[in-house]
Amino acid sequence: MEQDFRRSMGWLHTWAGVVLGSILFAVFWMGTLSVFDSEIDSWMEPATRLPAATSPLPLETFRPSLNDAIAAKAAFWNVIMPDDRQAVVHVHYRTRQKFITREFDPVTGKELPNSGTLGATGFIFPFHYTLEIGLMNLGEWLVGLASMAMLALCVTGVIIHRKLFAEFFTFRPTKKPRRMLLDLHNMAGVLGLPFHIILTFSGLVILSTTYFPGSVKAVYPNPRGYFFEVNGLTFLPVKPGKAGASVASLDKAASYVRNVWGGAEPHTILVINPGTTTSRMAFFRESDRQVIVDRDVISFEGPTGKNFSRSPAPHPIIRAERFLSGVHLIQFHHWALRWLYFILGLGSCVLIGTGFLFWLETRRKTQESTFGFRVVEGLASGSVTGIIIATLVFFVANRLLFPNANLFGQDRATLEIGAFYFAWLATFLHGWIRPHRMWIEQSATIGVLAALAALLNWITTGDHPLRTLFHRYLWPVAGMDVVLLVGAALALLTTIRLSRRTRVPTPLNVPFGERL
Amino acid sequence: MVTVMIYTAFGLILFVAFALLALTQFPHRRATKTPQLLPGAALKARLLAGLLLVGVLIMAIWREGGGFGFLLWGSLLSLSACAVSLILGWWPHLLALLARLMLSLNSRHTTVRLDVKG
Structure with missing residues (x-):
């Protein structure tokens, strides 16, 4: 037997x-x-091999690229601030035609030449x-x-x-x-058994919505609700707005966010539907000093800069999911x-x-x-x-x-x-x-x-x-x-x-x- | 620099712990050309190894916090165990000193003679 x-x-x-x-x-x-x-x-990307900046640039430095995104009717625009591992500022936005990435010098704010490569984050990781x-x-x-x-x-x-x-x-x-x-x-x-098992299992958990969509549908009326909650995106607007609106001061909002977080810096700044009446600005807190992927997000109404929401404390199950994601990612x-x-x-x-x-x-x-x-x-x-x-x-x-x-x-x-x-x-x-x-x-x-x-x-x-x-x-x-x-x-x-x-x-x- | 030294110390302690575990097994003692341990001594060595493994876990969590400490311990665990295997495979004589020191765990000062040629 x-x-x-x-x-x-x-x-x-x-x-x-x-x-x-x-x-x-x-x-x-x-x-x-x-x-x-x-x-x-x-x-x-040799052009990005630059010394780190001693202090972050004002966010308004990147306003021209935000205006470009508005002109191109981009669905979103974001800035990823420099950290210990990458010295340059990354700006991304998606137009109807393509996904655009631009890189900026962290000290001067000058745009760097296009590297013309997807690199590891654009090819190897996906x-x-x-x-x-x-x-x-x-x-x-x-x-x-x-x-x-x-x-x-x-x-x-x-x-x-x-x-x-x-x-x-x-x-x-x-x-x-x-x-x-x-x-x-x-x-x-x-x-290496613990490593093989934990990494494989956490990888499956990260993509679980692809493999087990039924479990999400059973809890959330709309699967997007799960996606928003897991990623701290509950501020996302439901209705599309009218074009022609501006985006309020990014630095003013950033200053408010730093006060709320006790001086902690935002790592990513996202503007959804830039240039429309329902646009939202969101500031994602840096969470690189812990394993768990923290999604502490403060959002503002895009045109007025009025504080809109702060992501709620996650459900224990979502917190467990974020810990496993952190272990893997x-x-x-x-x-x-x-x-x-x-x-x-x-x-x-x-x-x-x-x-x-x-x-x-x-x-x-x-x-x-x-x-x-x-x-x-x-x-x-x-x-x-x-x-x-x-x-x-x-x-x-x-x-x-x-x-x-x-x-x-x-x-x-x-x-x-x-x-x-x-x-x-x-x-x-x-x-x-x-x-x-x-x-x-x-x-x-x-x-x-x-x-x-x-x-x-x-x-x-x-x-x-x-x-x-x-x-x-x-x-x-x-x-x-x-x-x-x-x-x-x-x-x-x-x-x-x-x-x-x-x-x-x-x-x-x-x-x-x-x-x- | 201090951090490097602390992580190296963690790795070395785990390495010694796994070496103690490995050197309670007959084939590895034969590879290091040292006499076999008495059952009581082997048990003591394993207990000591267990204490060292748990000790590093506690120290890693105390220093790095729960998440990082546990991940660091788990990763170093695999790596140091592999290092013991590779050293026993290629250069077992490097662990001969530890293997001989372990003989002091034999309480009655009697050792089982081992034909190393076999």
Whole structure:
């Protein structure tokens, strides 16, 4: 009975991993990079590498961009103030045609040149939870399916682990490759289990309204009501107003808000339906010193500047949801935790990658020539090393393309993303065409691309690691370059070791019962 | 700088706690080429490790608050356990000193001889 149960759990673990492993790796890889999305943005947008301002600029400095938004009949306009992680002021507004982002110098208030990239916040982070598949929310559904599978994989992994406590710390690098892979898989899985489970579960909670819309409909007459309450947007106007109204003084409202909050600064200022009679101004308090995503929002009537509302204390359930969102989204500023998340995220990628490799190694001897094996092999190369290569190509393209690059009517940001997908597709094809050399060649490619990205950053901006390490405001760039160089060294080391192993083949002995 | 030192101290204490737990197991004692512990000593080592783990949790919460403290502790927990595994895998001799110190937990000063060649 117990053996049957364990065997069925093993079957579920194996096939859920093989079928959804590619999506899981993409989600965890992009999520890991998203931990440092602002820092990657700083690397990809050299014009934003500026020293932090000592005091915030008056909000009226951004009035011209608000007027532009009103002229373009924008649905909203917002300002995101600088913080520890991003030095520049971001202004966003959405017109009927497109979403516009403008960046301003935090000291002079002068508009910075358009970087022409989506960066990490515009591409890597959305990819993490949508896979950039917008059609009928298909991407979010696939991510949800993979997340549920991840939870099942965590539970079944513990069940099928025969010696969970006896081999809790076991890692045998001198044993045969397959044994070492299984040890590494078990180690990353068991020791990182709290991280895998909490991050996966909190991710599901964040997107729960997509997966379980019925639960919201059961409580709220209109699902928008839930969205407004969760995000502290209860001030949003219901009826559209007439055009031609102005927006009252932003600084006067900001001064009132600071008094209410005892001196705390607003982090985001939002104007809904700017230039209409029903417009609203809202000030979101900064909440980067706590885990929970606080939505303390004070709103004003847009045309008059009259105080309209303050977000009510959230329901305990919503508060729990905000805590889980905070744990997942890490909007707080805690550098040590950010690095720990990054390292543990890489651990999750190791877990998924070694799972794929172990599946291949246990079947290589008996099924290597079969169609199914070749499919999974190509899929594994594209999913594991392939997406890393594609990401590095994205970074290299960012440093190589001219500021106003345009090809076949495609702008710079689209070309960067095109380079990402082209490289990713190529790695899948490479895996299918050259199965015996794919890991060596793709590892070498990672090493070369990572080093090239750091080198190109130096050549195109003059910011080499020796310079960036000695300027506090350039530490995000230094961090990115150091990670790229360490990654390059590890990838090249892996290439050398794999090449040596190929030259001196070792016999494969499959211990009984080792196959999952 | 003080913060870096405190976080490093937390990590090191957790590392020692996991090393104590690992070194109560036969394969890891063999890897460090030290004699096996008596059952009572192993229990004492595990209790000490448990105290260290809980102690760091309390200190992290006291210093960082509930949310950050718990997250920091949980993250360092995984990382330090992985560090123990990797060190036992690649350089077990680095933990030999701790493994020998643990012999002092044997109350009757008797140790089970171990054939390290085996």
